[in-house]
Amino acid sequence: MLQYLLKQGPVQPTRRQFLLGTAAAAGLAVGYRLIAANPASAQSAAEGTQANPFQAYVEITPENGIVIHSSQFEMGQGSYFGIATLVMEELDGDWEQVDVIGASGNTGLYGNLAWGGIAQGTGGSTSMASSWERYRKAGAAARAMLVAAAAKNWNVPAEEITVAAGVVSHGSGKQATFGELAADAAEMPVPEDVPLKPRDEWTQIGSEDLKRYDSVGKTNGTQDYTIDLKMDGLVTAVMIHPPKFGATVRSIDASSAKALDGVIDVVETPRGVAVVGTNMWTAMKGRDAVTVEWDESDAEQRGSAEILAEYNKISDGTAAATARNDGDAEAALADADKIVEGHYEFPYLAHASLEPLNAVALIGEDGEIDVWGGHQMPDLYQAVAADVGGTTPDKVRLHVMKTGGSFGRRAVSDADLIVEAVATAKALGPGKPVKVQWTRENDMRGGRYRPAYVHAVKAGLDKDGKVIALHDHIVGQSIMAGTPFAAAIQDGVDPTSVEGASNLPYAIPNLKIDLTTTDVKIPILWWRSVGSTHTAYVIETLIDELAAAANRDPVEFRLSMLGDHPRHAAVLKLAAEKADWGTPLAEGRFRGVALHESFSTYVAEVVEITYNGGSDFTVDRVVCAVDCGTAINPDQIRAQMEGGIGFGLGAILQEELTLTGGVVDQENYDTYTPLRIDQMPPSIEVHIVPSEEPPTGVGEPGVPPIGPAVGNALRAATGRTIRDLPLIKALSA
Incomplete structure (x- = not known):
């Protein structure tokens, strides 16, 4: 699949995708693109050639928010916090403004530099190594553009302007929040070589007092994970997998299951059988009523x-x-x-993550596919979803959700869960979102x-x-x-x-x-x-x-x-x-x-x-x-x-x-x-x-x-x- 990604090149996003936010068209979005949008120039980037700056990583909204678009996946290890710290060190914003969301859809922007930039992914403890320079530069560039906008508006030298806690100030008493300057800052040229703070001026990086910005939601239960996702018309599918690895479906008798109230469909997928119900309990009842005969001739038989x-x-x-x-x-x-x-x-x-595997898929009337989940390897999953859905990667939108643990389990080269979700959504038809939710037993016995x-x-x-x-x-x-x-x-x-x-x-x-x-x-x-x-x-x-x-x-x-x-x-x-x-x-x-x-x-x-x-x-x-x-x-x-x-x-x-x-x-x-x-x-x-x-x-x-x-x-x-x-x-x- 990686070879497929290299052959196709990354998906080329629209301007809307570049700006990455509902308010971004009126705000400032900026980033540093250290690798280019094709494999050949990605190789040159891996060898040390830096491409031109490009919009990607930091968004300042008119509502005075700082939205950081993370190339790395958050599964509890704190990558969002680390990346935000890199940005905030250079940006001098207020942590109360910060939100970090998962980004995907452009390898040139989000490719893991520790992997040579040829694919986006989180693994091998590479998040900070990959992010170390580009997110600091993005924060510094955004700060420089805010200062440039203020200098132009106030007709003062940029060197006389200071930035602290999300407020831009001049000695004359003039002040503005980031949000107030966002639209004007977006019109400023992106600096090609912005200086970074020397180590002795750091206040965020290395701070013993700085605590995770997202701890509250994770401790009081307000943080949403894929398992919590709700939307209009959402149904739930549970899986029946072969009991022996390498077995395949020989026959399915779903008549008893389909007779149950709330059971919507029973779908054969490339990896087993999905039983779809109006909710988790109904789908599980339907699963127990399905009879599957397995062909175990090529299955692993040894203990x-x-x-x-x-x-x-x-x-x-x-x-x-x-x-x-x-x-x-x-x-x-x-x-x-x-x-x-x-x-x-x-x-x-086993990985035994607290949140069993899950993903939500929706195929639109126009054939475009949306997939919500813990996308640890987004480029690959985008390509797999397109293949299963019978379309092209540019028609697949990934929504990167925070995840209750992975430990490597969501970085799967054949995108097993994505295959199940998209295949089930395809069988249900356009406009019908489905959440494939594994049980703990699925998770423990499902391999990997x-x-x-x-x-x-x-x-x-x-x-x-x-x-x-x-x-x-x-x-x-x-x-x-x-x-x-x-x-x-x-x-x-x-x-x-x-x-x-x-x-x-x-x-x-x-x-x-x-x-x-x-x-x-x-x-x-x-x-x-x-x-x-x-x-x-x-x-x-x-x-x-x-x-x-x-x-x-x-x-x-x-x-x-x-x-x-x-x-x-x-x-x-x-x-x-x-x-x-x-x-x-x-x-x-x-x-x-x-x-x-x-x-x-x-x-x-x-x-x-x-x-x-x-x-x-x-x-x-x-x-x-x-x-x-x-x-x-x-x-x-x-x-x-x-x-x-x-x-x-x-x-x-x-x-x-x-x-x-x-x-x-x-x-x-x-x-x-x-x-x-x-x-x-x-x-x-x-x-x-x-x-x-x-x-x-x-x-x-x-x-x-x-x-x-x-x-x-x-x-x-x-x-x-x-x-x-x-x-x-x-x-x-």
């Missing part, structure tokens, strides 16, 4: 136990591909003084999981206790294979399978990271922090075991191998210092440490646990140090680290998605168990490393270190490295 057993056998054999090969690991291991080796098993994991993996590892120490060799053979499915991102697979290596291992920072002279990609029909997807969810656990628990074998302190042992990686070393030192590493603990208390880089952000975490024997333990304290470059919103960074720690902790402690005979065993939160509130560590400290480097992401990097830090604390308590996850299950065995 997860059989799959992992096969992976273990594969891991002991010759790998299909090699991601990194330094020195001669095999020869060095043969000469090692001490060997540490074993197999690690990682289960499938963190892949299961097995690692076979072997590492060796010399007689001086130094690591001389490490070999890791990783076995699992490829997330990118068969998707528009398959071009990233080079020499048989999917980078998402090996990240966190292939870029190992430790100075190990003989290092080999192998990969064998398996063919399994269970649909998989990126899951918060992707490959680092398993590689960090393997590497960091292995390093601890090697430190024990060398009779060395785990922190000192790591630091001895980080001479060429000062940012890794700095977060490790900071976390250890703040956690009082090395000081005695009370009886029954134990510490563990882990360090990991993901998405160009460096995180170290130290945990303290109380261990009571068997599987009875609690995580009492987590100390986290993070280097994410320039800290745009320190409070939000801490919140994301805390959230990532909770997310990763639940997965490592107890989450596991299993299959029996090809059918998913778990259905809801009673059988698939994310972290419960009483399991959240009562003490979490987050310490941010001061930095002048460009910002990197924080949505995912807090997740990888928590698992191995807890695993290492348990090793300190039990003398055992737990290699089969989740932890509680392994301790109970």
Whole structure:
């Protein structure tokens, strides 16, 4: 599908779309277009060529509002807040004026610069890296145009005008709000090279006092999500999916369902059967009355136990591909003084977002399509919706809704939910909006999981206790294979399978990271922090075991191998210092440490646990140090680290998605168990490393270190490295 987008080029918006707002024709809309509106010039932009400024990102309305059009999707991680902070730093507006909405429909304007600008999308903790320069420039340009308008109206030099809290002022006493100047400012030329504030003049970026502008609506229930969407004539559809992945519809008997009051239709879609009712309850009753016969001849029939057993056998054999090969690991291991080796098993994991998947689609009488939902990859979804609806992408309007969590689940290359919504709307006919609302059971059993993996590892120490060799053979499915991102697979290596291992920072002279990609029909997807969810656990628990074998302190042992990686070393030192590493603990208390880089952000975490024997333990304290470059919103960074720690902790402690005979065993939160509130560590400290480097992401990097830090604390308590996850299950065995 990405190839299709590149071939077609981005949709060319109308002037109305450029201005992006009902009042924009009378106001000011401005932005900086860092990539051009075709793939060829997008490539030149990716290589450093900046195109001319263009209307796109910041709108000042006559009603004195500041509407920021975000290229990034808000799913709770705070991207809207971060982008607004960048704009407000340069614009000098009042936060009471601010509203941020999702934008889409023009790759040239909204393409993710961290992805080369060829597609719009949110993922890989790239939102702030992509937005860092262009949204500051948009804010600065809007401010300059407001000042220019005031200078012209008041016949004074622009240099004598000041801007603060959304008010433009002159020493003569003349003042005007942004809204009062908006129409005149819109007539000013957009500056081609507007200067940005120097770091020492920042008041918003890096402010410890600045809190999220949108917190109130999210805490008092007034924030609308797709699940809350209402409109005239809206009906609801629930899905019946095949119980085994790869099965297809053979026959449908919908007669009983259609006889029920309120059941409108039963529609076969490319992904299953949609049952449409006047409301959710009626649609669910209709669903229960439908009989579907499935063709399972091409379906996955194996259970997860059989799959992992096969992976273990594969891991002991010759790998299909090699991601990194330094020195001669095999020869060095043969000469090692001490060997540490074993197999690690990682289960499938669900995203388990609070808001189950949903989307609303409407096909108009003119054939144009509107789709409301959590559009994490808008360009792709626009193209898919057009294909399903039998039209062209320029006839598809996406309405980007805030979403109650994603963790990667709404970034699907085949746009599964969009296919269902548009296909159902097409079957219903023009002018009939439909909300496809998955149940929790649909969500849990509908596929797109963190892949299961097995690692076979072997590492060796010399007689001086130094690591001389490490070999890791990783076995699992490829997330990118068969998707528009398959071009990233080079020499048989999917980078998402090996990240966190292939870029190992430790100075190990003989290092080999192998990969064998398996063919399994269970649909998989990126899951918060992707490959680092398993590689960090393997590497960091292995390093601890090697430190024990060398009779060395785990922190000192790591630091001895980080001479060429000062940012890794700095977060490790900071976390250890703040956690009082090395000081005695009370009886029954134990510490563990882990360090990991993901998405160009460096995180170290130290945990303290109380261990009571068997599987009875609690995580009492987590100390986290993070280097994410320039800290745009320190409070939000801490919140994301805390959230990532909770997310990763639940997965490592107890989450596991299993299959029996090809059918998913778990259905809801009673059988698939994310972290419960009483399991959240009562003490979490987050310490941010001061930095002048460009910002990197924080949505995912807090997740990888928590698992191995807890695993290492348990090793300190039990003398055992737990290699089969989740932890509680392994301790109970």
